[in-house]
């Protein structure tokens with residue numbers, strides 16, 4: 001699995017990153033780089049990382065998620081992680097991991113709402129009606 | 145079920161180990177949250193092998209206790225530099241690798257049995273087990 005095959009979708013001023021599979025460490029690092037360069041390229045103000053398909057989150061991925069949030073913050077963007085499976089959440093707590101600087105919510109709609117209402121990204125939900133379509137288009141749709 | 149040995153030689157093998165443990169845990173009838181605990185432990189301990197000892201292996205042993213309960217024992221062993229102060233390494237937040245220092249103490253919390261042996265200069269063996 002290559003990191004470049006995880007799509008990064010731009011919807012309004014938000015990058016949506018649906019992680020579909022277990023990723024090895026290199027894939028995770030590559031994805032982090034791509035998110036940051038897409039933030040820079042598009043000037044997006046929010047990053048929404050969907051981990052609902054992820055069956056394992058260990059300290060490595062946990063740290064990368066915190067790093068993404070911290071770096072995005074420097075680029076004036078907020079990061080929301082959505083859809084953590086309950087078994088993953090329980091395991092993270094026992095492991096003693098806090099996803100520092102990362103807001104977690106239940107689903108994509110709540111994530112968009114959080115970005116819009118709490119973080120004031122006003123057009124966070126522009127173009128949301130195209131979301132489903134974009135997901136199946138593979139990577140880097142909605143280039144602006 | 146027979147025990148299985150997985151070579152840990154590069155970062156991709158961490159994902160292989162995770163996957164192997166998940167499949168075994170499902171087959172042994174572990175509930176979802178226990179599958180996740182075991183898979184996460186495998187990820188942490190396999191990464192320690194790669195990160196600190198460069199290579200080693202994971203042995204996965206399906207077992208059954210006298211009461212007939214299924215269990216899974218995982219052994220991570222390497223011939224790396226070893227751990228000079230195990231007490232320190234088991235403390236939350238202790239790291240020599242710029243990590244979070246959660247791998248060893250966190251793994252201990254996620255299993256029913258945890259044992260660590262290490263001889264500086266000779267290597268490290270971590271053995272964990274959980275019952276379904």
Ligand SMILES: Nc1ncnc2c1ncn2[C@@H]1O[C@H](COP(=O)(O)OP(=O)(O)OP(=O)(O)O)[C@@H](O)[C@H]1O
Pocket residue numbers: 059060188192193196197222224225226227233234238239240241242243244245246247248249268
């Ligand atoms: N197999 C090993 N060989 C040699 N030293 C090890 C090994 N495993 C762990 N250690 C030592 O024990 C320390 C604590 O390990 P632990 O996994 O708890 O934290 P970490 O790897 O530093 O960070 P994290 O796992 O949270 O990313 C390590 O920093 C390292 O010094």
Ligand SMILES: [Mg+2]
Pocket residue numbers: 188191192243246247248
């Ligand atoms: Mg570790």
